[in-house]
Amino acid sequence: MSAESLVSQMKFGLDAPICLTWELTYACNLQCIHCLSSSGQRDSRELSTAEAKKVLDELRDLQVFYINIGGGEPMIRRDFFDIVEYSISNRIGVKFSTNGAFIDRARAQQLAAMDYLDIQLSIDGVDAATNDAVRGEGSYAMARRAMDNLAEAGFGPFKISVVVTRHNVDQLDGFKAIADSYGAQLRVTRLRPSGRGADSWHNLHPTNDQQMQIYKWLLANGENVLTGDSFFHLNALGEPLPGLNMCGAGRVVCLIDPIGDVYACPFVIHDQFKAGSVRDEGGFAKVWKQSDLFLSLREPESAGACSSCGNYDACQGGCMAAKFFTGLPLDGPDPECVTGYGASQLANVPVGIAPKPAMDHTKPITFTRKKPASV
Amino acid sequence: MSVAPAPGLAEALGRRLELHPQVALRPEPFGALAYHYGNRRLIFLRHRDIVRVVEELGSHDTLEASLTACDVAPNRWPSFVKALQSLETSEVIRER
Numbered sequence: 001m002s003a004e005s006l007v008s009q010m011k012f013g014l015d016a017p018i019c020l021t022w023e024l025t026y027a028c029n030l031q032c033i034h035c036l037s038s039s040g041q042r043d044s045r046e047l048s049t050a051e052a053k054k055v056l057d058e059l060r061d062l063q064v065f066y067i068n069i070g071g072g073e074p075m076i077r078r079d080f081f082d083i084v085e086y087s088i089s090n091r092i093g094v095k096f097s098t099n100g101a102f103i104d105r106a107r108a109q110q111l112a113a114m115d116y117l118d119i120q121l122s123i124d125g126v127d128a129a130t131n132d133a134v135r136g137e138g139s140y141a142m143a144r145r146a147m148d149n150l151a152e153a154g155f156g157p158f159k160i161s162v163v164v165t166r167h168n169v170d171q172l173d174g175f176k177a178i179a180d181s182y183g184a185q186l187r188v189t190r191l192r193p194s195g196r197g198a199d200s201w202h203n204l205h206p207t208n209d210q211q212m213q214i215y216k217w218l219l220a221n222g223e224n225v226l227t228g229d230s231f232f233h234l235n236a237l238g239e240p241l242p243g244l245n246m247c248g249a250g251r252v253v254c255l256i257d258p259i260g261d262v263y264a265c266p267f268v269i270h271d272q273f274k275a276g277s278v279r280d281e282g283g284f285a286k287v288w289k290q291s292d293l294f295l296s297l298r299e300p301e302s303a304g305a306c307s308s309c310g311n312y313d314a315c316q317g318g319c320m321a322a323k324f325f326t327g328l329p330l331d332g333p334d335p336e337c338v339t340g341y342g343a344s345q346l347a348n349v350p351v352g353i354a355p356k357p358a359m360d361h362t363k364p365i366t367f368t369r370k371k372p373a374s375v
Numbered sequence: 376m377s378v379a380p381a382p383g384l385a386e387a388l389g390r391r392l393e394l395h396p397q398v399a400l401r402p403e404p405f406g407a408l409a410y411h412y413g414n415r416r417l418i419f420l421r422h423r424d425i426v427r428v429v430e431e432l433g434s435h436d437t438l439e440a441s442l443t444a445c446d447v448a449p450n451r452w453p454s455f456v457k458a459l460q461s462l463e464t465s466e467v468i469r470e471r
Contacts (some may be wrong), residue, residue, distance in 0.1 A: 009405040016401065018408065018417065063401040065417070091399070093412060116412055288386035 006295035007244065011053065013179065013251045013298040019228075021266045022082065022256045024052075024071040026361035029101050031196075032124075032135045034163060034204060038195040039072040039259070040363035045259040049079040051279070055256065058284050066093030066116075070266070070362075075102040081110070083123045090320035095120060097161060098288035099139060100146025108149035112156070120159040120187065121146055126151050126174035130167055134204070151182050159226065161187045164214060164273055165204040172217050176225070187226035190233075193325040193335070194267040195357050201326070211338055212237060233318035233334045247320055250275065254288065262287045264297060267321035270358045271362075306329025311339060318342070327354030387456045388442070391471040393433035398467050400426065409467045418465050425458050429468060 028035070040278050047055070050176035054231030059067065067087065074080055087094050095118035103111070103119075104126045111119060122141045131140035151160050160179045162168065166173075179186035193201035206214060215234040218227065220265065222242045229243035244252075249264035256262055261277040263269055275294050276287035288294060318334020323342075326335045327349040333341040394400070397413040407426040409418040418458070420426050424455045435441040440461070444453055462468050 011405065014403055014408070063399065065401070065408075066414075066415070091412070093415065118415070345449060 003330070007246050008251055010019050010244070011246060011298065011300070012247070013294070016059075016064050016285075017254050018065070018252045019068065019248065020059070020064055020254060020256065021068045021070060023070045023072060023258050024074040024080070026359075027070040027076045028099075029076070030073065030099050030136045030139055031363060032139075033200040034124075034134060034191060034195075035198040036192060036194040036197055037070075037072065037079075038268055038357055038360045038362050041361045042072075042076075043259055043359075043361060047258065047260050047278070049082060050094060051260065052083050053086050055260075055278050056083070056090055056092060057283060059087075059092055060090040062144070062288075064092055069096035071097075073099055073101060075107075081128060084114070084117065089116065091116075094118070095159075098146070099135070099350075100143040103146035103149055103192070105149050106154070108146070108153035108155060110148070112153040119150065119248070120161045121150075122163075123175075123178075124159045124163050124165065125168050126171040126178060128360070130171065133167070134163075134165065134200075147182055157183055157185055157280075159185045159187050161189065163191050164188050165191055166206050166207060166210060168202070168274055169206055169210045169213055172214075172221075172311065176221065177227055185223075185226060187228065188232040188321075189228050191321065192267040193322050193354075194321050195269065196356060196362065198325050198354065205227050205336060208338070208343070209301075210341065215241070215338075218242075222348060230320060233315045233336060236315040236336060236338045240314065245314075246316055247373075249273075249320055250294040254294075256284065260289075264293065265321065267319070268324060270324070270325070270355055272355070274358070302327065302331055304329075306333055306341075309339065309341065311334075325354055325357070379466060384453055384456060387460075388439040388452065390443075391436060392459070392463070392468050393408055393471045395466050395469050400430065402426070409448050409462075409468055414466060416465060418462070418467050420462075421468075422453055422458075425455065425462075428459070429462065432468060433471070 023037055025042055025046055026039045028039040031040055075098055078201035084094050093116040097120045100121050121143050123131050123140060124134045128140040162175050175184050191205050211234060214235045218231060218241050227243060231241055232245045235241060235245055253265050254262055255266040258280060262275045264273040278284045303312045306317045318337060320330055322334050323330055326346060328335055328345055333345060334340040335346050385470050398411050401408045406422050407420040409420055424447060428441055431441045431444055435444060442455060448453060
């Protein structure tokens, strides 16, 4: 079977997801301005330990090979290690994303002793100035400390995950150098206008010239750098990038959010892309196999407004989440369409019509009040 | 088959192979997905017949016996040997 026909097979969906993201909590010590899940405060409806283990039992039965755990900051959950160990003991490998706040020397050693565990540390700049502007004061030093601790504990090749923005495109070589210095693997992914990213995307997303820069860098370095296959919209620039050239939402990918709701992908936390809940009768398996939303995503899609463009086969119309949260129609160009069709459409989207994310767990802004002056 | 198999092929058919113990196979409409828990690579097995052969490898003394047990016609053996070589490179299967 050729690679092309494999892609067409995958578009009809798999018996179980390959890449399942599970955000364990909406609680987070950081408030990154591009957070795809608008995390900050814990949600009182979050899955209990027993419920989480029940989901893992289901994933084991479905032969899900590994899960990507995220949040929020997943290590905030008191049962974090309990859940991870339960998963691994059921032969479901775990990769978890963290900002590193809780990886001190002792934790690093505990993590290094575990098999089938990958860790992905997030930074969005090669220096504190670039990183902290997006991820918050002190977050760069915190992540580097966690990397140092993991390296010292002999964890092995962890991953360093970067969201590519207008402000760090020029640092791609620098990120690679940091990863190499730890013997780590670099992962770069595309910024989406999801969660709090809906508000920051317009100021953060790479310019059109920078997209060419990313494309060339990925062509030169792509074999050694992970991308989550998230840059396939750039394939319209020429030779295809390594990886799967398709949107996997509901076909090979999905998201379980902290309260057990199942969405088509991690970047579309919105009712329109909610397929069901692991708490429903039939659990996750029924949602994956039978939900109307996922079945419809596995239908052949129409190129819509892109059908007259010769690049559609290369870019597949881009990312569903990127279109949705910028107010563009789903059967039209991606807002970052390299031919510029998206940008011109974006200019015509009336202010305020873009859909808002379903939930916002951002911590409320608190003003510290000085003691009232005595009168 | 009336013609004797090429020397390389004969050697390959006599090998004792097995599914790598760190690999899990998951059936899919197009064949199967293989996941290696050691190197964390995901590999696609793009035909149901090759999946059956891979599953049978450990139960037979030679690759030829596995192919016969799976009713794979001898004229298809060279392509199966080639496919299995690539699976061995990705550590989906290994020598016993």
